[in-house]
Amino acid sequence: MNRTQTFVVVGAGLAAAKAVEELRAAGFAGGVVVYGDERHRPYERPPLSKGYLKGGDELGSVFVHPPEWYRDNGVDLRLGAPVLEVDTEGRLVRTADGAQRYDRLLIATGATPRRLAAADSSGAPVAYLRAIEDSDRIKAAFGEGQRIVVLGGGWIGLEVAAAAREAGTEVTVVEVLELPLLRVLGPEVARVFAGLHRERGVDLRTGTRVASVERDGDRAAVRLDDGSVLAADLVVVGVGVRPNSDLAEAGGIGVDNGVVVDEFLRASRPDVFAAGDVANAYHPVLGRRLRVEHWDNAIEQGRVAARNMLGGELGYDRLPYFFTDQYDLGMEYVGGVGPEGYDEVVLRGDTEGRVFTAFWLRGRRVLAGMHANDWDAADRVRAIVGTEVDQSRLRDGSVPLEDVAG
Numbered sequence: 383m384n385r386t387q388t389f390v391v392v393g394a395g396l397a398a399a400k401a402v403e404e405l406r407a408a409g410f411a412g413g414v415v416v417y418g419d420e421r422h423r424p425y426e427r428p429p430l431s432k433g434y435l436k437g438g439d440e441l442g443s444v445f446v447h448p449p450e451w452y453r454d455n456g457v458d459l460r461l462g463a464p465v466l467e468v469d470t471e472g473r474l475v476r477t478a479d480g481a482q483r484y485d486r487l488l489i490a491t492g493a494t495p496r497r498l499a500a501a502d503s504s505g506a507p508v509a510y511l512r513a514i515e516d517s518d519r520i521k522a523a524f525g526e527g528q529r530i531v532v533l534g535g536g537w538i539g540l541e542v543a544a545a546a547r548e549a550g551t552e553v554t555v556v557e558v559l560e561l562p563l564l565r566v567l568g569p570e571v572a573r574v575f576a577g578l579h580r581e582r583g584v585d586l587r588t589g590t591r592v593a594s595v596e597r598d599g600d601r602a603a604v605r606l607d608d609g610s611v612l613a614a615d616l617v618v619v620g621v622g623v624r625p626n627s628d629l630a631e632a633g634g635i636g637v638d639n640g641v642v643v644d645e646f647l648r649a650s651r652p653d654v655f656a657a658g659d660v661a662n663a664y665h666p667v668l669g670r671r672l673r674v675e676h677w678d679n680a681i682e683q684g685r686v687a688a689r690n691m692l693g694g695e696l697g698y699d700r701l702p703y704f705f706t707d708q709y710d711l712g713m714e715y716v717g718g719v720g721p722e723g724y725d726e727v728v729l730r731g732d733t734e735g736r737v738f739t740a741f742w743l744r745g746r747r748v749l750a751g752m753h754a755n756d757w758d759a760a761d762r763v764r765a766i767v768g769t770e771v772d773q774s775r776l777r778d779g780s781v782p783l784e785d786v787a788g
């Protein structure tokens with residue numbers, strides 16, 4: 383392997399960490415430089431809304447590698463060093479400290495929470511959740527007698543609500559749609575999550591919008607369009623993320639809802655790749671481009687990008703996967719319904735007791751599958767996503783999942 387080559391990674395998150403790990407595992411002996419704008423070495427974000435937010439997980443447990451790993455593996459990790467410019471003609475990245483030449487470049491800049499202007503301009507206590515410091519700040523607002531309002535009933539909002547309730551905090555979740563998680567799960571399964579949170583004492587306000595956020599001393603007053611006013615020690619906004627692709631776009635790299643890459647994670651400019659939350663990648667099995675904002679995707683795309691930076695031709699064809707933990711409900715979801723939607727959801731097991739599997743179908747094809755608290759079923763759920771099944775056998779809970787092929 384050419385020792386004189388230098389591979390540069392912009393962004394020091396999970397995708398970056400897995401990419402550089404793979405470069406070294408594959409025997410790349412050249413220079414590896416990683417730029418991160420945060421002051422932390424790469425870390426996992428899922429604990430920030432779960433174990434770390436609840437206080438059970440130590441800070442040390444969230445990092446992908448121990449600090450010495452970077453030194454031992456010859457990875458030049460430059461933290462607190464935002465890349466300000468990418469020059470694809472000159473093959474350079476620029477920071478406040480100067481320029482760095484690259485032979486291959488990986489954009490792994492992740493995503494940033496969407497801002498809610500009405501909340502930001504209010505002067506009221508408002509938080510978003512992406513980084514360790516955000517999780518610390520939200521955790522500090524938890525406790526008996528404390529009150530938080532969560533705007534947005536998506537994954538982050540619901541996980542924050544669960545952690546806050548477990549700490550005795552009064553929680554209201556405000557969701558514009560009729561159910562939380564409605565877009566991703568559909569009503570059949572979204573209802574289960576709504577029931578779970580209400581049972582645990584969350585004041586779940588659905589089908590309603592925020593009319594205004596105002597400052598009330600050192601607290602917030604959130605006015606909804608139904609006229610009600612919610613007092614809060616902290617407002618947590620979880621209304622989705624946007625990909626950090628401005629840098630790439632300014633460098634002339636093709637961008638459309640993230641950095642556009644082919645199935646090999648190659649961007650529109652020579653020797654530039656993208657992976658993780660920022661990559662809008664062509665998926666050869668689904669036949670469309672997909673930007674996935676999940677942990678598993680960051681890991682696996684990081685690895686595949688690294689192989690392809692070394693000259694490989696590995697197509698990224700893994701189905702999207704994600705997990706959540708809320709109270710005592712753990713779930714894993716594989717696949718995705720896509721823009722054409724589904725025509726049937728098959729639920730098997732005990733939805734009341736929250737030990738069940740769910741499958742989203744279009745005709746005989748299983749578009750997506752999940753399990754809740756049914757860990758033994760996880761592999762079988764994954765195995766039938768993307769296949770065709772006999773719907774009546776799938777609907778019949780007495781037929782084992784391995785016998786539903788159609």
Ligand SMILES: Cc1cc2nc3c(=O)[nH]c(=O)nc-3n(C[C@H](O)[C@H](O)[C@H](O)COP(=O)(O)OP(=O)(O)OC[C@H]3O[C@@H](n4cnc5c(N)ncnc54)[C@H](O)[C@@H]3O)c2cc1C
Pocket residue numbers: 392393394395396397398417418419420426427428429430431463464465466490491492493511512513538626629657658659660674675676677678680703704705706707
């Ligand atoms: C609170 C939380 C909980 C989550 N829980 C789950 C979960 O339960 N299950 C699941 O599947 N997924 C979950 N996710 C999603 C998962 O964490 C992300 O998909 C994953 O972190 C994406 O990794 P990444 O490396 O692409 O981006 P990131 O982790 O965002 O890393 C990108 C890094 O690049 C930095 N950067 C950006 N621009 C520049 C620049 N110009 N120069 C230098 N550095 C730059 C960013 O600041 C960031 O540090 C969660 C996310 C959050 C925030």
